[in-house]
Amino acid sequence: MLTIGNYVKAKTLEEAYELNQARSSRVMGGMMWMRLGNAKVKTVIDLSGLGLDQIEESDNVIKIGAMCTLRQLEQCEALRELYGDGIAESVRHIVGVQFRNQATVGGSIYGRFGFSDVLTAFLALDTFVELYDGGTIRLSEFVKRKPDKDILLSVIVRKSRRKFRYESIRQTKTDFPVIACSVVTGMVHGKETWYFSVGARPMKAELLEKQWEIPDNASEEVIADYARQAAAEFTYGTNMRGSAGYRQHLAEVLIRREMASILAEGR
Ligand SMILES: Cc1cc2nc3c(=O)[nH]c(=O)nc-3n(C[C@H](O)[C@H](O)[C@H](O)COP(=O)(O)OP(=O)(O)OC[C@H]3O[C@@H](n4cnc5c(N)ncnc54)[C@H](O)[C@@H]3O)c2cc1C
Known part of the structure; x- marks a missing residue:
């Protein structure tokens, strides 16, 4: 208790x-x-009296206050315009609407939970966290830090023309994910760059970055081969929801589908 x-x-x-x-x-x-x-x-x-419950959009960033709810994320038009349904998809399966009206972005990111859909989604984007004492740092760096006594003020996503996809697998509706994957691609310093974030392995999400030039008309076999390579670079564990081998297989399938969906849309 x-x-x-x-x-x-x-x-x-x-x-x-x-x-x-x-x-x-x-x-x-x-x-x-x-x-x-x-x-x-x-x-x-x-923290609810400190104005941290707003999503603010400027020319370069979308700033999500730590006290914003997961439901606000799900319904955010600015995120939808930039990244399609991906962000909404990442939270849609978390328990139910009433729950998502209460759970916050700050609690979700600060917790660095292994099962976190929210962390898996934002890690693949160009995301920073703003800390009261620790300043603004990359989410990929924050994820690796041990929890301390700082306060997370906001999650900041740098706007870009990247394509974003999110998928997860659950054994039953509203359960924690067995695996969660997001794939992002865009031009970074003139090079086509792919970002893969895999969470619920069951360890917390990690990020993989690859400079791969893949033509839009790549064959299914070629895409499957890239997906296999990406999925193989993560480590997986076994728990009551699935074995390490099963998770790797699922990750490969989800990454393949997400890559194929991005390529089919064209960049
Ligand atoms: C039954 C259940 C099922 C869930 N299923 C999923 C799921 O499928 N996928 C998923 O991604 N998530 C899931 N979650 C997690 C949920 O989405 C939230 O991430 C979680 O509840 C934490 O958010 P909260 O606002 O409730 O934080 P709290 O419970 O209030 O806080 C969590 C931790 O974060 C700290 N904290 C909170 N805000 C801040 C801040 N601004 N700065 C510093 N520290 C802070 C708190 O001190 C505490 O240690 C589930 C949670 C529950 C209870």
């Missing part, structure tokens, strides 16, 4: 950060995950 001594609705970010430095303090997002835990929390810090 989770027990909480004090609840503080922070008035400033500075206050939230200072309070969070105590070992037994915790920042709260939507509390959907935290409330299932067994911790004794002395002070829980609510």
